[in-house]
Amino acid sequence: MVLAAERVIVPLDVSGEKDAIALISQLPDVQFWKVGLELFVSTGATILPTLKNRQKRIFLDLKFHDIPNTVAGACRAAGKYGVDLLTIHATCGRKALQAAKTALVEGAAEVGYPPPKLIAITLLTSLNSRDLAFDLKVPIELPEYALQMAVLAKESGLDGAVCSPQEAAQLRQVCGDEFLLVCPGVRPKWAETGDQSRTFTPSEAIKAGADYLVIGRPITAATNPQEAWAKIGDELATS
Numbered sequence: 068m069v070l071a072a073e074r075v076i077v078p079l080d081v082s083g084e085k086d087a088i089a090l091i092s093q094l095p096d097v098q099f100w101k102v103g104l105e106l107f108v109s110t111g112a113t114i115l116p117t118l119k120n121r122q123k124r125i126f127l128d129l130k131f132h133d134i135p136n137t138v139a140g141a142c143r144a145a146g147k148y149g150v151d152l153l154t155i156h157a158t159c160g161r162k163a164l165q166a167a168k169t170a171l172v173e174g175a176a177e178v179g180y181p182p183p184k185l186i187a188i189t190l191l192t193s194l195n196s197r198d199l200a201f202d203l204k205v206p207i208e209l210p211e212y213a214l215q216m217a218v219l220a221k222e223s224g225l226d227g228a229v230c231s232p233q234e235a236a237q238l239r240q241v242c243g244d245e246f247l248l249v250c251p252g253v254r255p256k257w258a259e260t261g262d263q264s265r266t267f268t269p270s271e272a273i274k275a276g277a278d279y280l281v282i283g284r285p286i287t288a289a290t291n292p293q294e295a296w297a298k299i300g301d302e303l304a305t306s
């Protein structure tokens with residue numbers, strides 16, 4: 068049986084600490100929270116100790132994208148927060164990914180934390196094949212591109228990738244069972260797609276091989292977030 072508390076990460080996509088704490092309190096069964104750009108840029112790292120005090124797991128989603136020296140510095144610092152997952156864009160390239168991973172491990176060791184798992188963004192789930200071909204000018208098919216970014220991450224020593232659930236099965240097959248697959252772009256049948264392009268339902272995403280599902284607005288923007296969380300829990304329990 069798939070338990071939502073073990074497999075679903077909910078993003079704290081709000082701009083203030085008060086709103087973040089209200090969400091955390093409203094959804095006590097959520098064990099894994101994501102702190103992303105909106106909250107981190109608005110309030111800094113202050114939410115992290117709050118989550119740790121409540122024994123929550125933390126996905127720090129800062130999507131680093133820079134030259135090797137800069138991502139290494141950022142990862143060394145992020146390693147000291149004691150979070151569980153951290154993101155970087157695969158398109159930083161091999162040298163930056165390797166430098167990031169090394170610095171993250173060193174930063175965590177300096178303060179005695181286990182290193183967070185470093186996972187690479189393959190291709191944002193908001194983008195579709197047309198965007199990739201016509202705007203980003205990438206001349207290969209989208210699933211193949213996402214796969215190649217995951218392979219680059221794996222070869223660079225990263226722990227996993229962020230991908231659309233539509234690509235999860237292929238990434239799982241090629242990158243193996245130990246490679247962590249974190250999938251946003253998850254939409255229950257009853258939820259709006261919004262700006263996500265490559266979506267699967269929660270049960271489809273799990274079947275495709277996702278380790279974790281990142282599900283935000285279907286829960287957090289629902290009239291009744293607890294009810295939405297429970298519905299997703301029911302879907303996963305029977306999948």
Ligand SMILES: O=C(O)c1cc(=O)[nH]c(=O)n1[C@@H]1O[C@H](COP(=O)(O)O)[C@@H](O)[C@H]1O
Binds near residue numbers: 101128188230263284
């Ligand atoms: O890194 C991410 O978590 C991420 C990568 C990606 O390709 N697509 C994506 O949607 N996300 C994040 O996943 C969350 C999805 O939220 P909802 O679209 O509200 O479910 C957001 O916080 C995004 O920042």
